[in-house]
Structure formats: structure tokens, C-alpha cells
Amino acid sequence: MQTIVIAGGGVAGLELATRLGRDLGRRNKARIVLVDSAPTHFWKPLLHSVAAGTIDPSHYHVDLARQAIDNHFEFLCGEVVDIDRAGRTLKIRARLPHALGHESVLRYDRLVLSFGSVTNFFGVPGAETHCLSLDGVEQAEAFRRRFLRLCAATSGGAPRVNIVIVGAGPTGVELAADLRHTVDTLVRYRLNSLESPCQVRITIIERGPRLLPTLAPALSEAAARKLRELGIEIRTNTAVSAVTAEHVTTADGEVFPAAIAVWAAGVQGPAINTRLGIALNRNKQVLVDEQLRAVDDPFIHAMGDCSAMQVSDSTAMVPPSAQAARQQAIFLHRLLAGIERAAIPVFRYRDQGTLVSLGEYGAVGMLRQVIGDRYLNVQGAMAKAAYRVGYERYVMANLGPVRMFAQMLVRWARSRWLMPVKWH
Template sequence: MTTPLKKIVIVGGGAGGLELATQLGRKLGRHKKAKITLVDRNHSHLWKPLLHEVATGSLDEGVDALSYLAHARNHGFQFQLGSVVDINREGKTITLGELRNEKGELLVAERKLPYDTLVMALGSTSNDFNTPGVKENCIFLDNPHQARRFHQEMLNLFLKYSANLGANGKVNIAIVGGGATGVELSAELHNAVKQLHSYGYKGLTNEALNVTLVEAGERILPALPPRISGAAHNELTKLGVRVLTQTMVTSADAGGLHTKDGEYIEADLMVWAAGIKAPDFMKEIGGLETNRINQLVVEPTLQTTRDADIFAIGDCASCARPEGGFVPPRAGGAPDGYLRAEQHPGADERQTAEGIHL
């Protein structure tokens, strides 16, 4: 009697999920040792740290995005388009929501996908900390759709400026969050202005642009050494970016940002890139333990605390260190530990926090 293949389902095609599916597909899927399935709500993958380049137009999503279907075919795994709406831990199935087209017509009905091992790799979204007005007035850069929206609104502002030759004042753009996304977007905006000027946007120069970068902490790029943070601050200042540190935004409206210090930062376009949280729907999914920012709480083996057959990796997972603090997410690259699919968990924290032993 043939033993059925072990079903490994990975939810989320970001850096961590896609790399894991690729590695397991090569190691197990191609050799018929397991059935590997990747689930994502999008047809293609675009590395999230590049979204600021899509937003400013310096990167062509159509050229640089990776098709999940094509990649799955080439690397020994299967791809399912859809969003997870439920996890049945007793029946060991996940439910994928129905798919509809832009007209609202049903394409694929709600369906269930069985698993033996489930890996949640859903990444993170921006955390607005329930700041009033942010959802309504700021753009987030969590996915290509939002990046395209920013790009279109930016082009509209620059077109209006060029048509009126600046008669209505400068283009004011405010960015909240001094992490990598906020810093890179601030710098890339000036490159976008130069490019658009060369394309014929009359009067559009860096003097036409007012960029304000707002950071609540003591310095931008807080995860990097102070020397690098300081150098980045200086470079942005040279470009003409107004960098505000130790400045907390208390609310946003259609015309700009209100700060705790009482300043009102006028802005035609606002981006919120401060803080992260796991997607809201994960808060109660499957009865799994989550923390205050919706991350799944995991053991050092990356198994969730309430179900040993469900793992979580990357920004959607929270792994506490025995000595205190948390293991940082490492979704950018899946190491060899991911490949040991038949090995029982039992390595030390450093090994298991970097790889899944299924």
C-alpha cells in the first residue's frame, strides 16, 4: 500500500514563505517525498523592500515581479491563489475565501485545503497605532496596489505643479516613520523629480518638492548603528529633506499631520511607514495564541504554542528568548534548517529560530 505524501502548506508568498516553498520544493516536492503548496492572495511576488521604488516609478512592477505559478512549476511545488479565512485544527484544513473578479462575479467558490504541516508566513502590515485620521488620509506601502496608488497621486501632484509652473506653491509630501522604507522613499522622491523633469515636466526641480520625514524616536534608522544613522540623516538633509526626530504624530487630516508638540505639517500626500503588526485577521484565527500586535506566539522551534503542526515564520511570528527579549524575524532567507523536513525538532535556539524542522 502506497503511503500518502505528507502535505506541507505554506500561507504567504513573501520573502520567507516563497524561499521556504522553493527550498522544500527542490528537496522534497521534486522527489515526490512531500506535496508542497504555497498559498497567496496575489498572482506574483514583489520583494516588499522594493515597494518604495514602485511608488516613485523607478521600478517596473511588471518586469520585476515573480509569477508564483511559473516559479512553482520550476521548483517542484504547487501554488493556490486565495486568502485564508479559517483554520480547522481538528480537521487539519484551512479555508480559502471565494475569488471574485472586478465586477464582483464569482470565479472560485470557498474551498478547503488539507495539510499535515501548516506554515504561516503572512508577514506584516503597517501599524497606525489607532492614530486618528491615519487610515483615512495616509497611504501605506504594504503591497504593490498601495505603491501604485502613491505613484499615481504623486504624478498627479507633479503634473498639476508643472501645468501651473508652481503658481500654487510647492508639492508637500510627509512621510511618517524613519525606518528603511521612510528613509529610502524620502531620497527616491528627489530622484523621481529629476527623472520627470527630463521627461518634460516643466519647472519641476528639487526646489519644487518639500519632503518631511517624521520619526518618533531619537534618530532615523534606529536598527542600525548610530554612525550609519547619522550619515543617512546628513545625506537626506543635503537633498533638502526636512528630518524631524523625537516627533510624534497625534492625528492626520486631509491637509496634513498634527504633532504632539503642536506643529501642523502641511502635506498634499502622506505616507505612514511607522511600525508593523501582523494582519488583523490573525488575532483569533484557529484559536492560536497571539500577542498584542497579532503575531503568532511560537516556541524556539517556531511551532505555535497551541499546535505543534502549525509553524510561523517572519514578521507574523513572535519568539521569546529564554533570557528575555525576542528573536528578530529572519524572513529574508531560508537556511538549510528548512530542508530537514523529516527531522524531529531538537536543535538549539539559534538553529531553530532560523529554520523550520518539520
């Protein structure tokens, strides 16, 4: 049997391993191995809600070992430290407590890189040192704990807690809205020493001319108007030039006090990409062809945020988004399983639209119409429902309809019995 190794259990990696396991692994037609440094998977687009404490990540985890058993693939909990392309092997350092640090070698016939991405600080002085980012659950939880400590230390005459978010894409906007809901909840339930929501000041700084540049201008304005109604300050056409432990400084010399600065302004490939000796773009992402193969190694595929592929007939690139990652996983499943019957299989990205959650205050977005290539602008309850459906469709693809509905029921019950935010 050939061995297909998937390095990275993110959105794309988990779905590809699950689909290949159900297809090839179940019939012993191939050995499917998923390698990830974490024992569980979390839907990355929800990290802003973990940071704000509006969801408990333990209620959304997928246990990778259980997923592997249920879907006929193998799971190795370890970190990929090196790849020998000539010998087609990976060196893996174990992350489980009983074998921590132990290194092993895994041979592959096909390797699929799905490492995801890390924050791109664009060389701004002090940004990497002093800004928090939301690359994983641990970082999101670190933000939440620090935020709660600052709120607990704020009393009647104390200075305000200043939160500065750099970047007005979906992550920055969603984090700001969820944080405002958390502050309102802390004050309402008297969960700490905050006496008024006004004691927490949230500012979004965006280099471009408007929030959410991938949405229609009318939707961007609607989101901006809603955030301002919530007391969130928005500064567009403003570039950050430096960050210190207490301040964020802009290119025009303006200084924003920042008890916490969050960088949500861009992504790049992880450091391991630079050690592979294969072609990368300037953001350290693996350059792939239309079959998602590394342009200089036919035995390596790459998908998701760690890869870069230009959209056919366009100067645009496939965006680093969950929907793009899922489409690439589905394509690679068909390619590697021999289901794709085209003479020359080619990946075609189809933009289904973009939805941005404003937490308890609604959602905005664009959805591709069923017929034609036009988009439908949506807001309010319809957008919020579509946002939730997008997540549940992903859960169903990996866990099946029964477990998806069971999880929905459990989350609904918890939302009625537990506190609205994770406050301790």
C-alpha cells in the same frame, strides 16, 4: 504522503516552498502547497522604489505558477478565509478571474503561516484613514500615480507639493531618497509641469531621537546629513498625534501640510491572525517557540513578519526583516525535510547586519564581520554594492544562478534604454 501547506508567498513563504519542493516534492515524499492571494511574488524591501517610480515592478516579479512547476510544488491563487485547527483544514476563496469567489477546502498535516505583515497605525486618530502605506505593490503603485498627478498639477505659481513620511526606519528613509531622485528626473527631462525640485517638499517625522535607530549613530548621522543635502527636512523627537486629509499634527501642536502622508512607522500581523484562536502578542503576531511552532498548536508553524519569537538570551525579538524571514525559511526547510539532525532543533537568528539604500545617492549600513561578532560600518559604493548583492542572493536562491544572471543582464539593458523613472 503528508501535506505541507504554506499560507503566504512572501519572502519566507516562497523560499520555503521552493526548497521543500526541490527536496521532498521532487521525490514524491510530501505534497507541498503554496497558497497566496496574488499570482506573483515581489521582493517587499523594494516597494519604496515602486512608489517612487524608480523601478518597474513587472521587471522584478516571480510568477508563482511557473515557480511551482519548475520546483515541484503546487500553487493555489486564493485567499485563506478560515482555518479549522481541529480538522486541520483551510477554507480558501479563489482569486483567479475564472473562479473568482469560489471556495474550496484544503487539508494539511503541517501548516506554515507566512502571511507577512500590515502597517501598524498605533491608534493615531486619522492615520489609517488618511495615510498611505506600502504593504504591497498595489499600494505602492497607488502612491506613485497620486504623486505624479500632484506634480503634474503644480505650475510656476502653484503651491508646493508637500509629502510627509511618518517613520525614519529603512522604509521611510529609502522612500524619501528615491522620491528626491524622481523629482530631479521629472524636472530634468521636463516630464510634467514641475519647474524646480524645490516645488516638492519632503519631510520625515520620527518619534525617536535619530534616523535609522538600528544602525550605529555615526551612520545615522551620515544618512541624515545626506538627506538634508538633498533638501529633505528631518524632524526627530517628534510624535504624530493626528492626521487629516490635508495635515499631519504633532504632539506639541505643530502642523505640517501634507498633500500625501505616508505611514512607515511600524508593522503588525494581518487580521486573519486574530481569527485563528492561537496565542498572539500585542501586535497580532503569532507567538512561536524555538522550532517556530505556534505555542499552543504543534501542527502550525509561523515565520516572517506574521510571527514573533524572542531571541534566546536576550530581551529583543527577531526583527520583522527579510533576512530574518529567509533564515526562518531555511531552518523550517531543514526541520520539515528531516535534514536537521540536532536532538532538539532550535532556531537561532543571526544578525548579518543592516543596509539602507539612498537610491542614486548611495547607501549606508553595518555588516557582520566574517570572524567574530563585531560589525563593519560601510557607506558609499561598498554599501550600495552589498545592498544589490543581498537582493541577487535571494533571487539566486529561488530562481537559480542562470536565471539570476539573465535577469541582471535584462535589468541593466533596460536601465540604459528606458527612462530613469516610471513617469506615466
